[in-house]
Amino acid sequence: MAHESPVDYGSPAECLDVLKRMRLLDIDATQRTLADIVAGLIRALPAPNQHLEVLEAVRAQVDFVQAEMAKRYAAHPLPPDSSENATLARVVALWRGMARSYAQISRQDAAAGTLDDQRALLAQRRVDYTGRALLEYFRAHRAPPHGTWAELHDSYSVAEARGVAGIRVPDSLNEVWKAQSALEAYVSAVLVDLANPFGRGEREFKWVHRWAQRFAPYCSLDAGPDTERTGAAAFGIDLAGDHGPRPLWLMAQPGAGVRRFDAGRLAGQIRAVLTQFRRGAAPASLGLGADCPADAGAALLLSLYRPWGLASAARRFPRRGGKGSAQLCGDWLTIGFHIGGRIFEQPAGSATAGSVARDISLLTFGERAPEAVRGWSEKQRQRVAATLGFVCGHWDMVDHSVNGFRLQQYPHTERLEHHQLVGIRPPDGERFLLGQVTWLMYREDGVMEAGIHVLAGLPKVVAARLFGLNVNAHVAYQQAFLLPATPALKAPASLVLPGGWFQEQRVIEVHDGEAMQLRLTGLLARGTNFDQVSFEPLTAPARDAPQETAH
Known part of the structure; x- marks a missing residue:
């Protein structure tokens, strides 16, 4: 039986042939093949234009298989001793391989100049893929290893030094704009970092990443920070450092590599989108994605307004x-x-x-x-x-x-x-x-x-159950918590109920020494297993309230 000859992954022509025949059925095998293509071309040093052709052809497949691989560890924080650590390492390695490939093409072609018209594209691709390696650690809820931020800063610094950082190039993988500059790719990674990525579940993290690309064009990086505008509500980024954005006022002597993160225009954009939400606009029509429910999207965007729109690094209370x-x-x-x-x-x-x-x-x-x-x-x-x-x-x-x-x-x-x-x-x-x-x-x-x-206030355990005309008197109470008002923190009295209980104007019965009927007036916070709600006591018993069922 004839055996197929091994593929020469150093040959651009053979790599393109493999891509044409590739079927995305076995994700693991496909990811290994893509990694072999990227690594083989880095070693072989083919002609820059041929190398670039393969990289541009492989991007869609890389994007798909990387997302599928990441699903294995994105749902929960990934412990360092987990069996899925090898998966994370493979995903990060391929992102970094893509970034190194575009950097190698740029260096290799520097003297010949045959790809001068592609300088901005090479820079954007390098920054984007370097940023994706960083974001993969965020997705896995793992602290980025030493040097990860430095790689991202260096990739952007090169684009800035060559004068191509702000030039937009076509990018079919950018869901909203279908184009992106190196600056926008860099800012996208910064915005994800500012969005409390370690506090996001798998679904929210996906939205945050997409929205970071959506809103990145409304941000800028300013060299020579304006000391008169430097305060608690400003971030600085040290391109010579190995960390993310920090409060600018903490940088006592900003060096030449420090940039001021300016999100002045972004604040207005977020407010405009929130206004559209209130008018009933669908998230997809606002560039936020069809997979994002309106209520969840509005709540998430509102939570991002302070770190993104105001670039606020100030804590209400110092640590x-x-x-x-x-x-x-x-x-x-x-x-x-x-x-x-x-x-x-x-x-x-x-x-x-x-x-x-x-x-x-x-x-x-x-x-x-x-x-x-x-x-x-x-x-x-x-x-x-x-x-x-x-x-x-x-x-x-x-x-x-x-x-x-x-x-x-x-x-x-x-x-x-x-x-x-x-x-x-x-x-x-x-x-x-x-x-x-x-x-x-x-x-x-x-x-x-x-x-x-x-949660503000000293909690007290109370008993609670739904109230209504047809609710049987033998329906058991469930454990809930009562939090008193805390004027010093401007926190009203609230109830913490089992998750899914809140409905506007719902009446419940709470027993704290004696039974009382309360009307739920607002949702203060919602978690995976609880609803924190504001309430008001009923002045008269609501005996005609309809039967309700908690979800």
């Missing part, structure tokens, strides 16, 4: 270094146990009272839960919590502010999700507070870092 161990739990009933100091029970006197307590009274190992659970000592609480499985993880505090904590843990023991409700007890705190996971990231050494935003 301070911290030390000690914080307790953290993410299970709903576990949070209630540690906040209330007892097992959640149906309210006394209700038709369902006692049933849950009876169900949970018989414990493992032949023990029984004490009937009088109030007034436990800390030692008793910890013992019963361990018996019931209501345990907390211990996290080291890195720093903190009035409204949040930055924590780290190794090894990582409990899987957390973005925007998940958690209970947290600070190292020096006597009580558990409610918090929301704002970002998650693995460092190269395997340490998990997490950002926790604390």
